Amino acid sequence: MKKFTMRAVPLLVGVGLGLAATAGWSAETLQDVMKRRNLSQQDLLAAAKTYVPTGKRDEFVAFSSGGQSGQIIVYGIPSMRILKYLAVFTPEPWQGYGFDENSKAVLDQGKIDGKSITWGDTHHPAISETQGKYDGQFLFINDKANPRIAVIDLRDFETKQIVVNPVFKSEHGGAFVTSNTEYVIEAAQYPAPLENKKFYPLEEMNEKYRGGITYWKFDRKEGRINPKESFTIEAPPYWQDLSDAGKGPSDGWSFTNSFCAERYVGGIEKGRPPYEAGCSAKDTDYMHVINWKKAAELVKAGKAKKINGHDVLPLEVSAKEGVLFLVPEPKSPHGVDVSPDGKYIAVGGKLDTHASVYSFEKIQAAIQAGKFESKDPYGVPVIGMKDALHTQVQLGLGPLHTQYDSKPCVAYTSLYVDSQVAKWDYCQGKVLDKISVHYNIGHLMTMEGDSADPKGRYLVALNKLAIDRFVPVGPLHPQNHQLIDISNDKMQLLYDMPLPLGEPHYVVAIEATKLKPGVRYKVGTDSRTDKPHPGAVRAGEETTTKKGNKIEVKGTLIRSHITPETIEAEVGDEITVHLTNLERAQDETHGFTVSTYNVHASIEPGKTVTVKFKADKEGVYPYYCTEFCSALHLEMMGYLLVKPKGWKPTKTGLASQGYTETDYKATVKKVADTQVVIDSVVGYITSVNFKDFPDVVAMVEDATDQLGKMKDAKAKHEAAAAKKDWEQANLWAEQVWQYQVKAADLGLRAKTYLEQNGAKKVAK
Ligand code: CUK
Ligand code: CUA
DSSP: OTTTOTTHHHHHHHHHHHHHHHGGGTTOOHHHHHHHTTOOHHHHHHHHHHOOOTTOOOSEEEEEEOTTBOEEEEEEETTOOEEEEEESSSOBTTTTBTTSHHHHHHHHHTOBTTBOOOOBOBOOOEEEEETTEEEEEEEEEEETTTTEEEEEETTTTEEEEEEEOSSOSOBOSOOEEOTTSSEEEEEBOSOBOSSTTOOOOGGGHHHHOBEEEEEEEEETTTTEEEEEEEEEEEEOSSEEEEEEEOOGGGTTEEEEEEEOTTOOOOOGGGTOOOHHHHTTOSSEEEEEEEEHHHHHHHHHTTOOEEETTEEEEOHHHHHHHTSEEEEEEESSEEEEEEOTTSSEEEEEETTSSEEEEEEHHHHHHHHHHTOOSEEOTTSOEEOOHHHHEEEEEEOOSSEEEEEEOSSTTEEEEEETTTTEEEEEETTTTEEEEEEEOSSOEEEEEEETTTSSSOOEEEEEEEESOOTTSSOOOSSSOOEEEEEEEOSSSSOEEEEEEEEOSSOOOOEEEEEGGGOOOOSSOOTTEETTTTEEOTTOOOTTOOEEEEETTEEEEEEEEETTEEEOSEEEEETTEEEEEEEEEOOOSTTOOEEEEETTSOOEEEEOTTBEEEEEEEEOSOEEEEEEOOSOOSTTGGGOEEEEEEEOTTOOOSOOSOOOOOOOHHHHHHHHHHHHHHHHHHHHHHHHHHHBTGGGOHHHHHHHHHHHHHHHHHHHHHHHHHHHHHTTOHHHHHHHHHHHHHHHHHHHHHHHHHHHHHHHTTOOBOOO
16 A cells, blocks of 8 residues: 555654654643643633544634635634635635636626725624524625625635625625525715715715615525615714614614714814714714615615615605614614514613613504604604613623523623623623623624524634733734633633734634535536536547637646646737646645746636736746645646747757666556555445445546546557557556556545445445
8 A cells, every 4th residue: 555655655754753752741641731731620621622632523613704804714613723714805825816717707896996906804794594593505794994795605615796885985784684684784884975986075974975774685596696686775974883684573674883973074183173082972873773674665666766876765765764763872882783582682882881772672662653752864763762772781891792692681792991791681681790801802702693593602702902812923913712611600711712814803603514515516617606617628628729819728637637738829828728627536626827927726626717817928937736636746737838929949859768668567567566456445445335425436436537547548558569669658657557546545545434434335
């Protein structure tokens, strides 16, 4: 076996050294380790609660906003091990995102006024829901800076779509989904004229500036937002903030906070008190209570006006038709979080010490009775705070966001100023427990804790400051996500995780078993459109064509060669390369790049990807596979030859290798020896129920594919040998061996898998 895996020899040496080095510690007891590392019983308990042994998996998968990185960070809970970064608004080279044509097409959807925007300020990820419960199918996230929403398909964890908000200049209260993901909610933040590129002076804030809440229609079958069926509710120029959708009894409604209901305009440079003073002067702001179902009907009935080609329901219509209501909220509210049963809405006021719990039933009763305390300056009915409140609970300084437990009536609220998490009972209105975090918490998150079916167990505190928690790495500190055990009455801090990217605002976590991602694509798929890629070809169908100055390559990738291995061009040619990964085996990804042309693609099994560039400089440019995919990965390369115009060859024929008959015979013997081992592996695989294991079936398919190619290479080496062309004979015999090596590698992987997964003998 050793002779098939070339990495086996150094590996065995490495293992030997490892054993020798650790032998001295092997007698150490748990007590010894605790003493040596200065660990307490409490530390050990925390470690036992978070440690996920090698080979085991996490219970929950978290999707964290990557903040200004414009990405999403995926990690496991409770281990807090980072699993992946998802490229969303920002180019990401490993995944080829922004470096191949297919993903560029997605990034290009996010252009605003024709300009590429290659970053995003992501705040709130949201998992698609069915009846208010996470269904694990799709993920959405917003870009606060450049008002946009992205759609990620959780079948392959790839960004499929970016939509640009047609009427906002900034946003914040997205992405939040309605109970059955009918709509993805995106609320504005800083008011501005809704018309695009229209100027009004700040003096006209009250008249011409507007906020709004956009409802993006999600087409689950297509897995895309349908902008044509999406609409916006025009809102007063209060600064809309967070949103949440109703569920259960409140399904059909949504809630959006606002602050700076003062509609203050700053101007510190002109001697005016700054925004921070003018925007928090009054004691209350407004929660927007919206009947989105009714709004959708009114839009359908033609009550919307078109702004920038998009349906906007005018403020007068919403006010008159019972779509929009306002409820006062204490001082600079931030989070608005609907309880799992859909009956309550918890709001934290940044400058208030209370969490305010509003009752949906009371709000409805007031609306039914037409009981309003006033109208705002835009004619929107205002429900009295007392008529809507269920209770207010004094939690501490700077309450922000609330999440729910699996236990009834139990909620957790972040206290920004106190740097604490408060556990409290929102039915009875009392505090149950508090724990300090490090430091200044923004959002917090419990497992599926914003859904109709929270799972309890763990809480993650998303702290704004890390200060002294980690080894210093310069003035820009890592972010700190702290894991807290909430399965008992007292909360227990378990773990600090440095997050080396962005300022993550919010994170959502789903039971790992609810996610069912694929491991390969149907051969020839464009993963960004989920459709067959027009440049896809199968083995043996590869082509290179030239029309005018346009060269189009339809190539393939399979261990360990790229077809074609030479691309010949003239200076100025435009080159398009489509590459299909023919592998079926799990995790056999190939990458592709061409020296100095700033292209890169990640081509997972079955995928087809296009890269495009202009060969604008004469020279020799190697291209190669960028993933270490096999023992002969480094040989997985080719040359792009860019010739000057009118170039004529002066030399023909490649240099000889000088192989002899002896070399050929030795290779043929090597091939025969290898076949014996392959036969034994095949014997084992076919003696068990391998067909019951789809992963093994894929590996066997790939191996059979490799072995199938042997026939042609064998015929070639025998024909060359008959002509005593030992050079060609030996090289083609070596190619037979290459196919064998790859087949054997797959066979051994399949055998190991079967042995580890309890394959059973079958009768022949
Ligand atoms: S926000 Cu950052 S701490 Cu954008 Cu949800 Cu509250
Ligand atoms: Cu394919 Cu390396």
